[in-house]
Amino acid sequence: DQQVKQNSPSLSVQEGRISILNCDYTNSMFDYFLWYKKYPAEGPTFLISISSIKDKNEDGRFTVFLNKSAKHLSLHIVPSQPGDSAVYFCAATRALYTGTASKLTFGTGTRLQVTL
Amino acid sequence: NAGVTQTPKFRILKIGQSMTLQCTQDMNHNYMYWYRQDPGMGLKLIYYSVGAGITDKGEVPNGYNVSRSTTEDFPLRLELAAPSQTSVYFCASSRTELQETQYFGPGTRLLVL
Known part of the structure; x- marks a missing residue:
């Protein structure tokens, strides 16, 4: 049961254009969402997050949009750069689950290639 | 400051063998995690x-054990x-328990044949 889905395994975008990576979730209890970036032979690194009380969060070239009614979030990268070429994972959790370490549910990832 | 280090980087195991994946962090973090990526x-x-001294199961704990005797080390x-444990x-x-503060190691690629 894949509770977090990234239906596009790969995406190719020209340098300077916008990259849009999509993520859907099925568990309505999720209220905190994160995007991670992963280069080959390295561990994932945190990119940006959003709480369910917001519908948009921006950090430089990266913006995440959340549509709770559609259970959908997207990551926009503008402008895309060759260094953005990596695998991007969407993850979700229940942020109010305190007391012990919260548990992330990851999507399967989207490989972004930014071409010159 | 090395961050999170993992050894070995790559290992081939035969079915039925056992091994320990090492993980060490030098950031004095209380929370540590093990993930697998198929x-x-x-x-x-x-x-x-x-x-230290406190561990708990995640989503896929079967076939694994952990210990946490020190803050720095969290071996798996x-x-x-089994072949089903072939993974990274x-x-x-x-x-803290906030997810954005998680720092990942470079990973260990394991092949079970």
């Missing part, structure tokens, strides 16, 4: 620890390796 899949939590033990294993640590 080909074409997302990361799944195996075990986690909220401090595989007993009786990532260790992570965080100062």
